Amino acid sequence: MFSRCFLCSALLIFAFPVLLRLWRATIFNQDASHTLPHIQTAIAKCMSLEQKPRPPLDFWKRSRSDRYEAGTRPVLIKHGRIWTGRNNGTQVVYGDILMEKGIIKSVGNLDWLDLTGFGSELQVVDADGAWITPGLVDAHSHIGDFSLPILEGSNDGDSLNGIAQPWLRSLDGLNTHDETYPLTLAGGVTTALVLPGSAVAIGGQGFVIKLRETSEKSSSSMLVEPPYHINNTYPDPNLPFRWRHMKHACGENPSKSFQGTRMDTIWAFREAYAKAQKIKDEQDQFCRDVLSGNRQLGQFPEELQWEALVDVLRGRVKVHTHCYEAVDIDDFVRLTNEFKFPVAAFHHASEAYLVPDILKRAYGEAPAIALYATVARFKREAYRSSEFAPKVLAQHGITVLMKSDHPAAWDSRRLIYEAQLGYFYGLPYNLAIASVISNAAEVLGMGHRLGYIREGWDADIVVWDSHPLALGATPTQVYVDGLPQLQGSIKVKKPANFQKLPKVPKFDQEAAETVRHDGLPPLEPRKKVFGTTVFTNVKNLYWPETHGVQRQIIAQDDAELGVVVVQNGSIVCKGGHRACFVESLLTDQGVAVINLDGGSVSPGLVSYGSNLGLEEITLESSTTDGLAPDPLLQPVPKILGGDFLLLRAADGLQFGTRHALLAYRSGVTSAVVAPTHQAFIGGLGVFFSLGALNKMENNAVIQGMAGLHVSLGHFSTPSVSSQIATLRRLLLGPNTGSIGAYFHKVKQGLIPLVVEAHSADIIATLLLLKSEYETEEGRNLRLTITGATEAHFLAKELADAGVGVILTPLKPLPVSWEKRRIMPGPPITKETTLSILLKHGVVVGIGSEGAWSVRNLPFELAWAAIEAGGKISKEEALSMGGINIEKLLGLVRESATIDLVATKGGDLLDFGAEVVAIISPTEKSVNLLRDI
Numbered sequence: 001m002f003s004r005c006f007l008c009s010a011l012l013i014f015a016f017p018v019l020l021r022l023w024r025a026t027i028f029n030q031d032a033s034h035t036l037p038h039i040q041t042a043i044a045k046c047m048s049l050e051q052k053p054r055p056p057l058d059f060w061k062r063s064r065s066d067r068y069e070a071g072t073r074p075v076l077i078k079h080g081r082i083w084t085g086r087n088n089g090t091q092v093v094y095g096d097i098l099m100e101k102g103i104i105k106s107v108g109n110l111d112w113l114d115l116t117g118f119g120s121e122l123q124v125v126d127a128d129g130a131w132i133t134p135g136l137v138d139a140h141s142h143i144g145d146f147s148l149p150i151l152e153g154s155n156d157g158d159s160l161n162g163i164a165q166p167w168l169r170s171l172d173g174l175n176t177h178d179e180t181y182p183l184t185l186a187g188g189v190t191t192a193l194v195l196p197g198s199a200v201a202i203g204g205q206g207f208v209i210k211l212r213e214t215s216e217k218s219s220s221s222m223l224v225e226p227p228y229h230i231n232n233t234y235p236d237p238n239l240p241f242r243w244r245h246m247k248h249a250c251g252e253n254p255s256k257s258f259q260g261t262r263m264d265t266i267w268a269f270r271e272a273y274a275k276a277q278k279i280k281d282e283q284d285q286f287c288r289d290v291l292s293g294n295r296q297l298g299q300f301p302e303e304l305q306w307e308a309l310v311d312v313l314r315g316r317v318k319v320h321t322h323c324y325e326a327v328d329i330d331d332f333v334r335l336t337n338e339f340k341f342p343v344a345a346f347h348h349a350s351e352a353y354l355v356p357d358i359l360k361r362a363y364g365e366a367p368a369i370a371l372y373a374t375v376a377r378f379k380r381e382a383y384r385s386s387e388f389a390p391k392v393l394a395q396h397g398i399t400v401l402m403k404s405d406h407p408a409a410w411d412s413r414r415l416i417y418e419a420q421l422g423y424f425y426g427l428p429y430n431l432a433i434a435s436v437i438s439n440a441a442e443v444l445g446m447g448h449r450l451g452y453i454r455e456g457w458d459a460d461i462v463v464w465d466s467h468p469l470a471l472g473a474t475p476t477q478v479y480v481d482g483l484p485q486l487q488g489s490i491k492v493k494k495p496a497n498f499q500k501l502p503k504v505p506k507f508d509q510e511a512a513e514t515v516r517h518d519g520l521p522p523l524e525p526r527k528k529v530f531g532t533t534v535f536t537n538v539k540n541l542y543w544p545e546t547h548g549v550q551r552q553i554i555a556q557d558d559a560e561l562g563v564v565v566v567q568n569g570s571i572v573c574k575g576g577h578r579a580c581f582v583e584s585l586l587t588d589q590g591v592a593v594i595n596l597d598g599g600s601v602s603p604g605l606v607s608y609g610s611n612l613g614l615e616e617i618t619l620e621s622s623t624t625d626g627l628a629p630d631p632l633l634q635p636v637p638k639i640l641g642g643d644f645l646l647l648r649a650a651d652g653l654q655f656g657t658r659h660a661l662l663a664y665r666s667g668v669t670s671a672v673v674a675p676t677h678q679a680f681i682g683g684l685g686v687f688f689s690l691g692a693l694n695k696m697e698n699n700a701v702i703q704g705m706a707g708l709h710v711s712l713g714h715f716s717t718p719s720v721s722s723q724i725a726t727l728r729r730l731l732l733g734p735n736t737g738s739i740g741a742y743f744h745k746v747k748q749g750l751i752p753l754v755v756e757a758h759s760a761d762i763i764a765t766l767l768l769l770k771s772e773y774e775t776e777e778g779r780n781l782r783l784t785i786t787g788a789t790e791a792h793f794l795a796k797e798l799a800d801a802g803v804g805v806i807l808t809p810l811k812p813l814p815v816s817w818e819k820r821r822i823m824p825g826p827p828i829t830k831e832t833t834l835s836i837l838l839k840h841g842v843v844v845g846i847g848s849e850g851a852w853s854v855r856n857l858p859f860e861l862a863w864a865a866i867e868a869g870g871k872i873s874k875e876e877a878l879s880m881g882g883i884n885i886e887k888l889l890g891l892v893r894e895s896a897t898i899d900l901v902a903t904k905g906g907d908l909l910d911f912g913a914e915v916v917a918i919i920s921p922t923e924k925s926v927n928l929l930r931d932i
């Protein structure tokens with residue numbers, strides 16, 4: 001698709017100077033000697049209006065990059081497996097890359113190169129067969145504009161001063177001290193389009209930046225090929241134009257900001273574009289007058305506030321529109337045809353996959369769609385999001401980008417993870433890699449210098465420790481403009497098969513069904529088998545012992561894998577065919593036979609940390625349980641029990657939510673949730689089944705008392721010290737009201753006190769409070785810390801105090817001040833918070849933050865194991881996502897009552913495995929998730 005476009009723009013490029021010369025000649029010949037200076041300026045302006053954005057003709061002949069930093073050493077990377085971005089993302093070259101002066105000088109087998117000219121300047125790196133890609137390009141970021149950690153001074157992404165403000169520029173708020181620049185670089189992301197937020201219809205202009213620190217240390221020096229408008233210097237009419245970017249937003253966000261409706265937002269667009277159209281028409285008339293020799297001209301008609309929108313109408317701006325639902329996409333496509341401008345990409349666009357024909361009707365080419373992989377259902381607009389959207393859109397020939405929206409929904413350091421998830425759910429591998437590299441660069445109008453490893457392109461290169469689509473892929477080195485960004489000494493040891501493109505399940509049927517059901521396919525199990533089920537070709541059985549998950553190898557040998565026979569939801573035999581009398585069972589009509597194809601059976605995972613079970617759509621209050629009252633914020637009504645009330649999450653449970661069923665289908669079969677709270681007081685947690693459809697089902701509520709939960713943190717009110725004082729009083733003071741009754745149980749050791757805390761200072765205070773309590777009361781306090789972003793500072797103290805930790809989330813991000821001292825892990829630090837806690841013997845569980853993310857828990861656990869480079873076994877990782885969480889929340893149950901998950905083609909923690917059935921001892925059934 002792009003090569004075709006290249007041809008047409010090349011034609012224009014060659015035709016254009018000829019046209020200009022002709023035009024100039026016409027005008028000057030008429031009355032050359034009398035051309036007044038202001039007329040000459042006008043002529044120059046008029047000529048420049050016709051310029052389309054494109055690279056200069058001699059761009060690839062440049063000998064150095066405009067971003068070259070003096071002192072950058074030339075680098076020769078030898079023996080790479082180079083994904084070049086070419087041939088639709090399928091070309092891989094085994095060879096070398098020479099970089100000099102910020103650009104790629106040569107790619108291929110460079111043994112013939114005479115390197116003597118470089119002298120000792122040249123750095124030669126042996127990649128030893130490692131995968132190499134161009135730097136990743138994040139097509140939707142707010143890095144620098146919503147900088148982290150979030151502070152009151154850090155919102156520079158959304159201005160609420162007007163519903164249509166095309167004159168605002170993300171560049172003007174770009175903070176050079178965002179702590180996530182180096183973190184994002186460590187994920188291989190070298191370039192980002194920084195867009196204004198989506199609070200208003202026209203949020204302003206976006207800018208493409210590279211994330212490395214520059215020697216100038218300015219925001220402007222981070223820009224890639226900035227349009228001339230950043231300083232409003234009028235371009236030399238002979239210079240080609242540079243792409244500009246404009247953020248638009250429809251749907252819920254602008255409606256909320258302006259207490260309006262979708263109707264108001266679309267009107268705001270039409271009003272703004274009508275204004276821009278009028279100015280454009282006046283300019284065109286003015287230029288026709290200039291051309292026809294009219295000398296009685298006034299000023300060139302223009303308005304600084306609207307010039308960027310006029311440029312949209314001139315096809316010189318990449319329009320990025322935040323739109324979720326079909327109605328929004330339809331509205332916007334109508335707008336593009338009314339005012340005749342193309343859209344570069346619809347972002348988020350959760351329903352785009354349901355309406356490909358609307359996309360194809362957009363003015364100009366069909367826009368690209370920039371998506372999340374699994375972030376979904378957090379508001380009405382996102383309710384029909386599907387993990388299969390990238391696959392479906394690609395089938396319709398639509399360009400798919402995966403993007404972060406950093407830091408709003410996804411950490412841009414994990415952009416490659418989005419591509420991996422896109423690939424897992426069916427986006428072809430070449431398009432999955434291209435979605436965060438070459439296709440993203442093309443959509444940003446930067447394909448002539450970014451997104452490819454080719455001679456003459458920018459020297460932005462990532463060397464990976466595995467295939468980039470293998471889960472956990474981590475850069476070992478990242479070059480930006482030829483400058484290495486990592487120390488390069490930290491490399492995780494990975495098995496050899498991680499160098500290959502991972503095998504993933506086929507989801508053709510699921511994707512088709514999702515489209516057929518307009519985004520809401522039924523998620524309940526296909527069938528429940530109550531009699532006998534035989535699982536064949538089983539490699540491993542992971543069994544939940546009280547001290548942790550144990551692996552039982554039940555394969556006789558590679559030739560004959562084992563069987564697991566289940567009756568009424570319980571395993572009655574496991575091992576060889578003969579031992580389990582399988583031959584006789586297989587001939588029985590009533591027996592279900594499921595071939596696991598070398599897969600395994602393992603304990604269902606347990607989710608903790610999100611509001612899963614108390615909400616369906618986070619931002620729709622009518623779908624959630626709501627917020628628990630907190631006496632530290634305002635008095636609790638007397639009828640509720642007054643300030644000494646304690647809520648039970650069990651009372652607010654909702655069953656069968658889409659989050660719950662999707663988690664269940666991924667092997668997360670139960671969850672613990674605490675009452676949703678804003679500040680200090682949480683309440684009593686509940687342990688419940690994610691497969692149950694209502695509370696009255698047998699075992700829907702597994703345990704009604706799953707820890708007493710409070711949160712300690714730097715919320716604006718009340719102070720941290722008053723939160724601690726409250727906790728001290730509740731522990732050491734008299735037992736009053738229902739809160740006193742449950743704290744009494746904590747004091748008796750019947751339930752653990754579960755405290756969410758992130759800052760090392762607060763965790764230390766908690767440990768001291770624990771020992772104060774223990775000294776005073778003479779007995780042990782069961783305490784578990786959750787969140788625990790900075791827990792690595794206190795690993796030894798936590799271990800000594802016997803306090804376990806539920807890390808939520810596993811992958812840290814310095815979102816707020818109290819979470820800023822993260823242990824980032826490879827490739828920045830060798831250790832992670834997890835590895836340090838484990839080294840000291842702390843019992844660790846792994847939690848999830850958003851209800852939508854619980855389905856990813858198997859991937860997160862697998863990631864933890866991969867990142868540990870062999871130090872964490874699958875059994876340990878499975879324990880951290882199950883039995884450890886139960887232990888840390890004071891839950892006890894018989895192993896034989898725990899749901900088991902049957903996976904095909906691999907273990908639950910293998911990227912390519914497919915969850916096919918849940919074995920439920922309490923339901924006495926095997927629940928089939930797919931048609932077998």
Ligand SMILES: *[C@@H]1O[C@H](CO)[C@@H](O)[C@H](O)[C@H]1NC(C)=O
Pocket residue numbers: 001088428430431
């Ligand atoms: C690019 O690859 C995709 C997926 O493999 C394929 O469907 C598409 O036709 C290819 N496009 C071109 C132009 O080859």
Ligand SMILES: *[C@@H]1O[C@H](CO)[C@@H](O)[C@H](O)[C@H]1NC(C)=O
Pocket residue numbers: 226227228230231232233
């Ligand atoms: C204005 O910006 C352009 C584009 O970055 C740059 O080339 C030019 O030098 C700048 N001019 C001034 C006067 O700063």
Ligand SMILES: *[C@@H]1O[C@H](CO)[C@@H](O)[C@H](O)[C@H]1NC(C)=O
Pocket residue numbers: 567568572
């Ligand atoms: C399974 O349930 C059936 C019907 O309730 C019962 O007859 C049978 O004995 C059970 N089998 C086992 C192994 O528990």
